[in-house]
Amino acid sequence: MMNRYSRQTLFNKIGNAGQRLIHSRTVLIVGVGALGSLSSEMLARAGVGKLILVDRDYVELSNLQRQTLFTEDDANGKIPKVIAGAERLKDIRSDIEVDTHIAHADALLLESLAKEADLILDGTDNFDTRMLINDVAFKTGTPWVYAACVEASYSSCGFVPGVTPCYRCLVPVLPTTTLTCDTVGVISPAVHMAVSEQVTTAFKIMTDQFSAPFHMRMGNVWDMDHMKFRIDGMKEDECATCGTHEYPELEINDASxxxxxxxxxxxxxxxxxxxxxxxxxxxxxxxxxxxxxxxxxxxxxxxxxxxxxxxxxxxxxxxxxxxxxxxxxxxxxxx
Structure with missing residues (x-):
C-alpha cells in the first residue's frame, strides 16, 4: 500500500507514520458540489480510509465546469451527487469505503454522522449550514474545516473544539456577502485554492500536527491577492457554541x-x-x-x-x- 503513496510519504511532514494515520481516518464531507467533490477526490487519492458523503442534490450540466467528480453521463441521468461521486471515487481507489446519504443536512443527521467521523469538511454554499456544522462539531468534539468560494475569491479555516475559537466567534469579522455561485458565478481556480487550503489543514489535523498560530486564509485568484489573519485570540466567552455551549442550531424542529x-x-x-x-x-x-x-x-x-x-x-x-x-x-x- 505504501508504494502507492510513496511521493506523499517522501514529504517529511507526513512520512510512513503520517500515512498510517491518514489511512485510519474517517472524514464526513457535507455537500458534494464544487468544494466537496474536489476535497473528496483529494482525500481518496491521499489514502483516507473512509469518506461519508452527504448531499441533497443531483448532477446538472452547469455543475461540470467546476465539480470534478462528475461527467456528462451523470448530468444526463440526473444521478444524485453522492452516488455519482462514490462511483468515481471507487474507480480512483477500489479499497476506499464510501458511505452515502442523499439527504438534507439537518441537525439529527449531521450529529449522528459526526459521531462516526474524525473530521468534518465543509462543502456547502450557505451560512446557515455552516453554523449548523459548527454547532455539531463543537458539541461532538469533532474538528472541522471551513471552505468557501465565489467569483474569484476563496477562504478557509480550521476549527478544533477546545483548542481554537469556533466559526461563530469569527462571524463578526468575516466578509459580509449575499453573493452565491448561482447569482454571480465562480471560476474553478478559486475552488481549487479553497480546497487546497482546506485539505492541507485536514492533513495537519489527521496527522496530529495542527498547532498555533491558527489563521483564517483568504484571497482572490484573479487579482492574485492572498492574505491570512490570526484567530487565536478571537474566542468569545459568551459565544453560544464554544462559550456557553448552548448550540442554538441544534434545536430540533418538527422535521416531518x-x-x-x-x-x-x-x-x-x-x-x-x-x-x-x-x-x-x-x-x-x-x-x-x-x-x-x-x-x-x-x-x-x-x-x-x-x-x-x-x-x-x-x-x-x-x-x-x-x-x-x-x-x-x-x-x-x-x-
Whole structure:
C-alpha cells in the first residue's frame, strides 16, 4: 500500500507514520458540489480510509465546469451527487469505503454522522449550514474545516473544539456577502485554492500536527491577492457554541414537514416524510400525470414547475421562488 503513496510519504511532514494515520481516518464531507467533490477526490487519492458523503442534490450540466467528480453521463441521468461521486471515487481507489446519504443536512443527521467521523469538511454554499456544522462539531468534539468560494475569491479555516475559537466567534469579522455561485458565478481556480487550503489543514489535523498560530486564509485568484489573519485570540466567552455551549442550531424542529428556498436558485426544497415514493407515484397515477422514475427519485411536471421527489419524502420544486407557493403545490397534489 505504501508504494502507492510513496511521493506523499517522501514529504517529511507526513512520512510512513503520517500515512498510517491518514489511512485510519474517517472524514464526513457535507455537500458534494464544487468544494466537496474536489476535497473528496483529494482525500481518496491521499489514502483516507473512509469518506461519508452527504448531499441533497443531483448532477446538472452547469455543475461540470467546476465539480470534478462528475461527467456528462451523470448530468444526463440526473444521478444524485453522492452516488455519482462514490462511483468515481471507487474507480480512483477500489479499497476506499464510501458511505452515502442523499439527504438534507439537518441537525439529527449531521450529529449522528459526526459521531462516526474524525473530521468534518465543509462543502456547502450557505451560512446557515455552516453554523449548523459548527454547532455539531463543537458539541461532538469533532474538528472541522471551513471552505468557501465565489467569483474569484476563496477562504478557509480550521476549527478544533477546545483548542481554537469556533466559526461563530469569527462571524463578526468575516466578509459580509449575499453573493452565491448561482447569482454571480465562480471560476474553478478559486475552488481549487479553497480546497487546497482546506485539505492541507485536514492533513495537519489527521496527522496530529495542527498547532498555533491558527489563521483564517483568504484571497482572490484573479487579482492574485492572498492574505491570512490570526484567530487565536478571537474566542468569545459568551459565544453560544464554544462559550456557553448552548448550540442554538441544534434545536430540533418538527422535521416531518419543512420547506426552504435553496440559496441563489428558483427552487424550494419541501420535506414531508409522509410523502413516500408509493404515495407520490399513486397520486400522480390518479391524476394521469406523466412521470420519470429512477432508483433514487421520481421526476414530473405540474403546471409550470418541474418537481423531483426523492424516496425519503423530500421534494425539489424547480421554478418556485417562495416557500408558501411550494406548500400550495404540495397540498394541491397530495392533499
Amino acid at each position: 414537514s419543512m420547506s426552504m428556498r435553496l440559496c441563489g436558485r428558483d427552487t424550494v426544497q419541501y420535506i414531508d416524510e409522509r410523502l413516500t415514493q408509493d404515495i407520490v407515484v399513486g397520486a400522480l397515477n390518479d391524476r394521469n400525470i406523466p412521470m420519470h422514475e429512477t432508483p433514487y427519485f421520481v421526476e414530473f411536471r405540474y403546471d409550470d414547475y418541474r418537481i423531483v421527489s426523492f424516496n425519503n419524502g423530500r421534494l425539489l420544486i424547480h421554478g418556485a421562488d417562495q416557500t408558501n407557493k411550494a406548500r400550495t403545490i404540495v397540498n394541491q397534489l397530495f392533499g
